[in-house]
Amino acid sequence: xxxxxIDFIFFDAGGGHRAAATALKAVAESQARDWxxxxxxxxxxxxxxxxxxxxxxxxxxxxxxxxxxxxxxxGSAQGLVFMHAVIRLxxxxxxxxxxxxxxxxxxxxxxxxxxxxxxxxxxxxRAALPQVPYTTILTDMADFPPHxxxxxxxxxxxxxxTEHAVAQAxxxxxxxxxxxxxSGMILRPRFYDPVNVDRAAQRIKLGLDPTKPTGLVLFGxxxxxxxxxxxRELQDTQLxxxxxxxxxxxxxxxxxxxxxxxFIEGFTQEVPYYMHLSDFFIGKPGPGSISEAVAMKLPVIVxxxxxxxxxxxxxxxxxxxxxxxxxxxxxxxxxxxAAKMIASLAQxxxxxxxxxNRAIFEIPDMLENILQSATSSKPR
Numbered sequence: 001x002x003x004x005x006i007d008f009i010f011f012d013a014g015g016g017h018r019a020a021a022t023a024l025k026a027v028a029e030s031q032a033r034d035w036x037x038x039x040x041x042x043x044x045x046x047x048x049x050x051x052x053x054x055x056x057x058x059x060x061x062x063x064x065x066x067x068x069x070x071x072x073x074x075g076s077a078q079g080l081v082f083m084h085a086v087i088r089l090x091x092x093x094x095x096x097x098x099x100x101x102x103x104x105x106x107x108x109x110x111x112x113x114x115x116x117x118x119x120x121x122x123x124x125x126r127a128a129l130p131q132v133p134y135t136t137i138l139t140d141m142a143d144f145p146p147h148x149x150x151x152x153x154x155x156x157x158x159x160x161x162t163e164h165a166v167a168q169a170x171x172x173x174x175x176x177x178x179x180x181x182x183s184g185m186i187l188r189p190r191f192y193d194p195v196n197v198d199r200a201a202q203r204i205k206l207g208l209d210p211t212k213p214t215g216l217v218l219f220g221x222x223x224x225x226x227x228x229x230x231x232r233e234l235q236d237t238q239l240x241x242x243x244x245x246x247x248x249x250x251x252x253x254x255x256x257x258x259x260x261x262x263f264i265e266g267f268t269q270e271v272p273y274y275m276h277l278s279d280f281f282i283g284k285p286g287p288g289s290i291s292e293a294v295a296m297k298l299p300v301i302v303x304x305x306x307x308x309x310x311x312x313x314x315x316x317x318x319x320x321x322x323x324x325x326x327x328x329x330x331x332x333x334x335x336x337x338a339a340k341m342i343a344s345l346a347q348x349x350x351x352x353x354x355x356x357n358r359a360i361f362e363i364p365d366m367l368e369n370i371l372q373s374a375t376s377s378k379p380r
Contacts, residue, residue: 002036003034003035003036004034004035004036004108004109004371004375005035005036005038005105005106005107005108005109006028006035006036006037006038006107006108006109006110006111006367006371007038007040007105007107007109007110007111008021008024008025008037008038008039008040008111008113009021009040009042009110009111009112009113009114009121010039010040010041010042010113010114011041011042011043011114012041012043016139016286016287016288017113017114017139018039018041019186019188019288020113020137020139020186021039021113022039023186023187023188023189023360024037024111024113024137024186024360024363024364025037025039026189027189027360027361027363027364028364030189031364033364033368038105038107040105042114042117042121045097045098045101046094046097046098048097049090049093049094049097083116084116084147087116087117087120087147091119091120094117094120094124095120095123095124095127096124097124098120098121098124098125098128099124099127099128100128101124102124102125102128102129102132103128103129106129107129107132108132108371108374109132109133109134109135109367109370109371109374110125110132110133110134110135111135111136111137111367112134112135112136112137113136113137113139113186115140115148115149115311116147116148118136118149118150118151118154119147119151119154121134122134122151122154122156131374132374133156133157133370133371133373133374134154134156134157135156135157135158135159135367135370136149136150136156136157136158136159137158137159137186137363138150138158138159138160138161138165139185139186139287140165140287140311140312140314140315141161141162141164141165141185141287141314141315141318142162142164142165142168142311142314142315143165143168143169143311144310144311145168145172148311149165150165150168150169150172150174151172152172152173152174153173155178156178157178157179157180157370158174158178158179158180159180159182159363159366160179160180160181160182161181161182161183161184161185161186161287161359162314162318163181164314164318166179166181180366182358182359182362182363182366183356183357183358183359183362184291184295184355184356184357184358184359185287185288185291185357185359186359186360186363187288187291187292187295187357187359187360188360189360190272191272191292191295191296192295192360193272195272195273195276197273197276199276199277202273202277203277206240206263206277207261207263208238208240208261208263208277209238209260209261212238212260212261213237213238213279213280213342213345214238214239214240214277214278214279214280215234215237215238215239215240215278215279215280215281215282215301215338215341216239216240216242216274216275216277216278216280216281216282216283216293216298217230217231217239217240217241217242217282217283218241218242218271218281218282218283218289219244219283219284220244220283220284220286220289221244221245221267222244222245222246223242223243223244223245223246223249223250224249224284225249226331227241227243227249227253228249228252228253228256229331229332229334230282230331230334231253231256231258231262232256233331233334233335234260234334234335234338235256235257235258235259235260236259236260237260237338237342238260238261238262239260239261239262239263240262240263240265240274240277240278241253241262241263241264241265242265242266242268242271242274243264243265243266243267244266244267245266245267246266247266250264250265250266271292272292272296275292275293275296275298276296278298279298279342279345280298280299280300280301280325280338280341280342280345280348281293281298281299281300281301281325282300282301282302282334282338283300283301283302284302284303284312285302285303285304285308285312285313285315285316285319285327286312286315287312287315289302290302290315290318290319290325291357294324294352294355294357295357297349297352297353298352299324299325299326299341299345299348299349299351299352300319300324300325300326301325301326301328301334301337301338301341302315302316302319302325302326302327302328303316303327303328303329303330303331304316304317304327304328304329305329305330322351322355323347323348323351324348324351324352324355325341325348326340326341
């Protein structure tokens with residue numbers, strides 16, 4: 001008997017979508033699931049229809065990533081309206097292209113971890129393979145309607161990481177049995193591996209005081225120039241600052257005078273290690289950043305303002321709801337926020353200790369149940 005073919009659909013706009021698909025594939029394999037898991041890059045399928053590339057020479061996902069790297073996020077909600085208009089204009093050719101793809105590849109289940117294209121993927125799958133189940137896994141803590149993650153009038157499944165997202169799906173008329181709730185967002189499996197090092201000894205190795213509260217400053221793989229402002233404001237606070245691939249930023253940070261030790265790191269795969277050495281997190285309010293920090297039992301300091309991506313604004317609200325950190329209007333108030341965090345570390349640590357996110361291990365069971373239900377309901 002052949003293994004059921006399960007397609008995880010991702011793209012590279014932002015990086016978190018590929019990471020989610022890759023993490024799910026790795027866990028499914030570690031659990032010895034009898035599946036043939038295929039990672040499918042939606043951008044590659046739709047390459048012939050990429051209007052943005054035809055006009056600018058740059059792919060849509062590259063435009064998005066450039067916007068994030070440069071911090072050009074003011075007005076992103078209006079930009080999303082424009083992008084949805086372009087998607088609507090190309091809806092029929094996208095559906096035709098995807099229909100041919102499903103007919104050629106014949107998956108037994110399609111799992112989307114991308115927003116914006118779920119209507120086209122659902123309609124094309126129904127046209128090509130009507131009995132194949134379609135599931136959308138939200139990799140954001142909330143939907144940003146309309147037409148972002150959750151589409152109405154589609155007999156599909158949704159996997160949500162927060163009660164808020166579940167309520168949004170119900171509000172659009174989806175039945176409760178098709179809305180599955182996990183205990184959090186998808187994290188890479190290594191964030192569950194124990195970090196077996198002596199914190200005090202490792203801090204000393206990095207030139208840090210083992211007795212001082214330590215903040216971890218992290219703004220994604222490209223860093224952010226706001227880290228310079230944070231370093232200047234927190235000269236008296238011990239920090240680990242990870243700059244990603246931004247070597248110019250790392251050089252500038254190393255040149256800044258400080259009164260407390262600041263350890264500067266470039267690109268690294270050892271984020272769990274540095275989180276283990278820290279007491280709290282300072283960064284952007286992305287679902288991955290917040291969830292990784294909380295999984296490592298770090299309370300967070302994030303900002304929420306007009307520059308925050310619209311789909312990430314609820315993340316800051318979640319931080320406040322759960323009591324796991326401080327939300328600023330902007331990082332100009334970082335000195336007061338850090339002082340508040342350090343003064344109440346025990347209280348914040350109690351809050352993060354209450355959150356147990358096992359989503360990456362829960363989702364394969366959910367997908368197994370969906371697959372079995374679809375198989376049993378197929379006509380003989």
